[in-house]
Amino acid sequence: MLLKRLTESAGLPGFESGVRGVIMAEIKAHVDSMRVDRMGNLIAVKNERASGPHIALSAHMDEVGLAVKGIDSDGYLRVASWGVDPRILPAKTVLVGKNKIPGVIGFKPWRLTSEAERDKAAKTEDLSIDIGAFTKEEAAELVSPGDYAAFDSEFMEFGAHKIKAKALDDRVGCAVIIGILQSNMPYKISAVFNTQEEVGLRGSSASANQIFADLVINLEGTICADTSGVPEHLRVTTQGMGPAISLSDRTSVYFKKYREAILKTARDNGIPCQFRQTGMGGTDSANFHAAHGGAPVIGLAVPCRYIHSPVSVMDKRDFENTGALTAKFIEYFNQTGGLGRES
Amino acid sequence: MNLELLQKICGLAAPSSGEGAVRDCVIDLLKDVADEIKVDPLGSVIARKKGAGPKVMFACHMDQPSFMINFIDKDGFLRFSHMGKLAFEQIRGQRVVFQNDPPGESLRSVMTGVIACEKIRDKQQASMIHLYMDAGFRSREEAEKHIAIGGLCVFAGETVIDGRKIISPGLGRAGAFVLAETAKAMQSSPNDMYFVFNAQREVDFAGAKASVWTVSPDYAVCFDLAPSHDIPSPEIQQLPVRAGNGAAIKIKDSSVICHPGLIHFIEDTAKENGVRVQFEISESFQSGAGPVHTANGGVPAGGVSIPARGIDSAHPIALLSDIEESLRLALHLAQKPFENLV
Structure with a gap:
């Protein structure tokens, strides 16, 4: 399964080549051109010569994880976090560096913790990865500072519709785009697979300036707090209710005209959808929105519970509906000549 | 100073991405004086008054918190x-x-x-x-x-203007007032002037980021508010901006260090014309000059700011004398050749 292959590849910010390789192999036969820019972004074009409106699809390849800062005298790895909630780190398994050296994130024994420590999460700088080395020298033969540590988490299906995996944010967006590229759509479509989103939208700050499209659809895995005890207005999204349409976030506001067009497409085709009910977060949309003269952007996302953890959970139906809605919208956008050009 | 127009522009409602009312108002004001007016994909208004010299962009914003x-x-x-x-x-x-x-x-x-x-x-x-x-x-x-x-x-809140001051939820558009009045009042300019009224300032300056690419100016001057530091506070106020001390020539804020060539040019223009000015150094305050000065390989940018108190509140307040000085400065700047500034 494509999502399994995508989520089980490692792609920490700046080290996305593994994921990029999987994507390139998948889309090679279905696009007219494919290139990798100097930030590592993968840009592919399908039906390059087709006339009519031009939609670009964007997703990011990288995932959250840890970076090795140094090795201490006992051979433990000290780490920095690339966007991970420190509460989830202790007792997780990780794979370090290109050679995927297995390790575990250790923690202080209970009997040695103080009252205060028991009440709050350990800070990332107080945690370390145990790769089973006895000395600093032994560890240094296997890893070096700057290596990344990715979550080690198998893709798993459970319940009637659920998938558990790491990096659903944003391999699920990558998978939706791959599905569109593999279809026999006749329209001109650019696909942009960005690097380094999780460290501040860095890949797209370079790729956005290389794309001249009439509309950009940014595909994401997004926050879903539809879990036990969370009041309805703080859930952001709910699983099973379909793709989440973005309203606004810290760096973009999504135009009503395009929000309504995608909502109409969903209704006309009987595809469930919902709004992303928060103004928090930031996505690559920001860079496409403001690049060279400005472009309208639609944000569509698959709700992911426990996002940015090794056990993020999504609903397969939301994934399928996100793909279906994206495809139907591309069709609608082309058939209406781009909905007219003004915003 | 046309207080009626100031009241009108500040009194309109223009949430980010819903700037239609201000956009219509600006287009209406400038349609007979501009050589070209266009609305870009994010809804910003770009009005040009042609001139033979360098491309100079005066930028402000239309939206509000x-x-x-x-x-x-x-x-x-x-x-x-x-x-x-x-x-x-x-x-x-x-x-x-x-x-x-x-x-x-x-x-x-x-x-x-x-x-x-x-x-x-x-x-x-x-x-x-x-x-x-x-x-x-x-x-x-x-x-x-x-x-x-x-x-x-x-x-919600009435836009109040009395003999001294203006209080308005849309006070940030005082810059748009200055630009509209400048475009209307200026005679022919030695510069190729672009007056840009940006959408979506409050969304990380999305409008300014997009329009600077479209205009591709040789020089930019950004007009906005600046936080005035003359407020009662137990902490010693070490930053210089004071309401009532005139138009504030931006030296830096947390998003930009202005180009020294432009700082001096603006200062000289003020001195030559007896415009009352002060200097702005702001901390934890960003302006449109931030994204503008790093665009397209770099744009020498300066700024003229109107000091305002309560800048991030529902009811910011500014002194009319400072708006008037900013308008005078803008008008003199627009008509002076931007030559050899860098």
Whole structure:
């Protein structure tokens, strides 16, 4: 399964080549051109010569994880976090560096913790990865500072519709785009697979300036707090209710005209959808929105519970509906000549 | 100074992405004086007055701190996200007014609401997530007849002008007033002048980022407010901006260090024409000059700011004398050749 292959590849910010390789192999036969820019972004074009409106699809390849800062005298790895909630780190398994050296994130024994420590999460700088080395020298033969540590988490299906995996944010967006590229759509479509989103939208700050499209659809895995005890207005999204349409976030506001067009497409085709009910977060949309003269952007996302953890959970139906809605919208956008050009 | 126009421009409602009313007003003001006017994909207005010299962009913004409805509960209360640098204490208890929908359509009814806070036991813990809007609805169904998810609103509040000052939720548009008046009043310019009224300042300067690429100016001067530091505070105010001391020539804020060539040019222009000026150094304050000066391989940028108190509140206040000095400075700048500044 494509999502399994995508989520089980490692792609920490700046080290996305593994994921990029999987994507390139998948889309090679279905696009007219494919290139990798100097930030590592993968840009592919399908039906390059087709006339009519031009939609670009964007997703990011990288995932959250840890970076090795140094090795201490006992051979433990000290780490920095690339966007991970420190509460989830202790007792997780990780794979370090290109050679995927297995390790575990250790923690202080209970009997040695103080009252205060028991009440709050350990800070990332107080945690370390145990790769089973006895000395600093032994560890240094296997890893070096700057290596990344990715979550080690198998893709798993459970319940009637659920998938558990790491990096659903944003391999699920990558998978939706791959599905569109593999279809026999006749329209001109650019696909942009960005690097380094999780460290501040860095890949797209370079790729956005290389794309001249009439509309950009940014595909994401997004926050879903539809879990036990969370009041309805703080859930952001709910699983099973379909793709989440973005309203606004810290760096973009999504135009009503395009929000309504995608909502109409969903209704006309009987595809469930919902709004992303928060103004928090930031996505690559920001860079496409403001690049060279400005472009309208639609944000569509698959709700992911426990996002940015090794056990993020999504609903397969939301994934399928996100793909279906994206495809139907591309069709609608082309058939209406781009909905007219003004915003 | 045309106080009626100042009142009109500041008094319109222009949430980020819903700037239609201001856009229409600006286009109406400039349509007979500009050689070209265009509206870009984000809704910013770019008005050009042709000249033989370098391309000079004067930029300001049209939007204001605003809110977007993102959830309606079963009892008809609204939850929202905010656009702009707004703190909990500034939002709580304020009245809001919803934008007519669709923008530009004549008033059907003005809908207002109040931002209130959930009752929570430990008051110290109250934060943004506890705030909601009460617009007097009794159920989700009733609310949905009047407001949709994605609906926009801004702080309610009269725009008040007396002999000294202006208080307005849309005070940030004082820069737009300065630009519109400058474009109208200026004679022929030695520069190729672009007056840019940006959309979406409050969304990380999206409008400014996009329009600077379209204009590709040789020089830019950005017009905005600057926080005035002459407020009662237990801490010693070490930053220089004072309301009443005139137009503030921007040296730096947290998003830009202005080009020395432009700083000196603006300062010289003020001296030559007896315009009262001070210098702006702001901390934890960003302006459109930030994204502009790093665009397209770099744009030498300067700024002229109007000192305002309560800049991130519902009711910011500025002194008319400072707006007047900024307008005089803008007018002199627009008519002076931007030559060999870098």
